[in-house]
Amino acid sequence: QRPRVWVSQPLFDDTVAQLAAYCDVVATDEVSAHDSAAIAAQLADVDGALVTLNDRIGAAEIAAASQLKVIANVGVGYNNLDVPVLSAAGIIATNTPDVLTETTADLGFSLLMAAARRIVESDRWLREGSWGQWSFTTMLGADLHGSTLGILGMGRIGQAIARRGHHGFGMKVLYHNRSRLPQDVEQAVGAGYVGFDELLSRVDHLVLVLPYTAQNHHIINAAALAKMKPTATLVNIARGGIVDELALADALVNGRLASAGLDVYENEPTVRPELLALRNVVLTPHIGSASLATRRAMVQVAVDNLLAGLGLGPDAGRPANAINADLLSNGSAR
Ligand code: GLV
Ligand code: GLV
Incomplete structure (x- = not known):
């Protein structure tokens, strides 16, 4: 069975489309401020998610996410993610440093x-x-x-x-x-x-x-x-x-x-x-990384991280930007 992934915001369609070669993609067509319940509902039946700084993810949001393995944040800062909670659950979290x-x-x-x-x-x-x-x-x-x-x-x-x-x-x-x-x-x-x-x-x-x-x-x-x-x-x-x-x-x-x-x-x-x-x-409205080239590169990195975290694609099992990389080295990832 193909993994399911949720993409929380409209990003660059051609880049996100690479996910479809490996996964069933649940896309979001309009810019959305998902509340906690909406995030929890989306995460409940997916294996991975591509999220942004708008999406706050902690204990409540992953409570029902029994098959969730990877959260790929499109951005370098990850204060929107409760990393200790994700780590305790064996969920890999990734970000997009360097390119921005x-x-x-x-x-x-x-x-x-x-x-x-x-x-x-x-x-x-x-x-x-x-x-x-x-x-x-x-x-x-x-x-x-x-x-x-x-x-x-x-x-x-x-x-x-x-x-x-x-x-x-x-x-x-x-x-x-x-x-x-x-x-x-x-x-x-x-x-x-x-x-x-x-x-x-x-x-x-x-x-x-x-x-x-x-x-x-x-x-x-x-x-x-x-x-x-x-x-x-x-x-x-x-x-x-x-x-x-x-x-x-x-x-x-x-x-x-x-x-x-x-x-x-x-x-x-x-x-x-x-x-x-x-x-x-x-x-300015939080546009630090907002050049066209860099925003595109960030989505590409996040897509690569997500696929790798799910054990798919060329870097299967080795996401380049795991925040809680210890999960991979000590075998406690889901
Ligand atoms: C944006 O603020 C980012 O952390 O990438
Ligand atoms: C933050 O992590 C930075 O890249 O400076």
Whole structure:
């Protein structure tokens, strides 16, 4: 009997179609915010699923999923998955690192430039008809070149941003991370390690690229923001819950932070009115990896992971990006 797989969102049909060579595919025709019960119902009679960050999957969602073997997340961050729960059930979880690294770093840098040089604010001001006469002091922003760039979370994407800052813009790059990088890697990306508080107080611009966990919920809160320079720009391309958004809005209103660029929000797709009301923040709708080429590549990687996890296709049994790879090595996968 052919395995059944659920595809939770419309992706790229031609790529998803590769699944049909091996599996019966339950597709989703419209972008859908599946609630917990809907996810549970879909997972109840499939062997695998291709899901996105919209789909939260934990104990309740897999309770009836007795034949589920693989959850392939189309994205690098997997805070939508309760990995310990999936592991305990013997379900392999996979993600899509690497293919989106450079694209996401590009977006982070775009937000940094747009916020620091007030690009979006200028565009809006011009369209509103406010440009009466050229003035020497219109839309004065902050320099990127020669400034000090801070990176919180030095994984693949953090390193790609460090390279852009160091090699492209002559920035001094400082970072903080749970673990320090090997010296040769630090040198290659041109970044120096500092403690969290030192990072906050020394940098001219700070980019957040760390995975979201319970430990770093609201790690950028009022106290952290108070340590930053009032001329600084904050960019978040990680997950919204890392930042206390009300504290951020307050700092931006009261001149304790110059500007921000946000791609992620605590309660997506809802964006707080306190942020929407501000001119000194650039807001994008979670498009970090959204170049056409990269989004296509992510679906391909997820499809490959799903098939491999189900023991099908060229990499049968060896999904390239298993998050809980220990299940495969210790034989506890379903
Ligand atoms: C998107 O945010 C991802 O984690 O890939
Ligand atoms: C996150 O895992 C990254 O690729 O930086």
